[in-house]
Amino acid sequence: MTIERDSIAFRILERLCAMPRPVRGMTGTKLEAEFGSPDTVDELAAAGLVTRRGWHDGPPGAVWIPTAAGEKLYRKLSEQGQRRAGSTPF
Numbered sequence: 001m002t003i004e005r006d007s008i009a010f011r012i013l014e015r016l017c018a019m020p021r022p023v024r025g026m027t028g029t030k031l032e033a034e035f036g037s038p039d040t041v042d043e044l045a046a047a048g049l050v051t052r053r054g055w056h057d058g059p060p061g062a063v064w065i066p067t068a069a070g071e072k073l074y075r076k077l078s079e080q081g082q083r084r085a086g087s088t089p090f
Helices: 008-018 028-035 038-046 068-085
Strands: 050-053 063-066
Touching: 008 028, 008 038, 008 050, 008 063, 008 068, 028 038, 038 050, 063 068
Parallel strands: none
Antiparallel strands: 050 063
16 A cells, blocks of 8 residues: 555544544544545555554444554655655754
8 A cells, every 4th residue: 555645545644643642543434524435444454554442342432543553654754745845843
């Protein structure tokens, strides 16, 4: 799976990684409503970039969260975008 900076997959990772860690996660229903691409979440999961977390193993009550690999990829793509825009990181 190739993820571009302006893709839906990146926007999903961005949304998940921007959340504070203790409350991080979105349901599949919310992700589908916000991004309109349920297949993308499945592709991210198959690539090991997001995983389900919940009170039980899977639905109901499960939310999608980024994995360590997903967070790393998000940071890398974010930094590339900042450099292209001419911004300097803080």
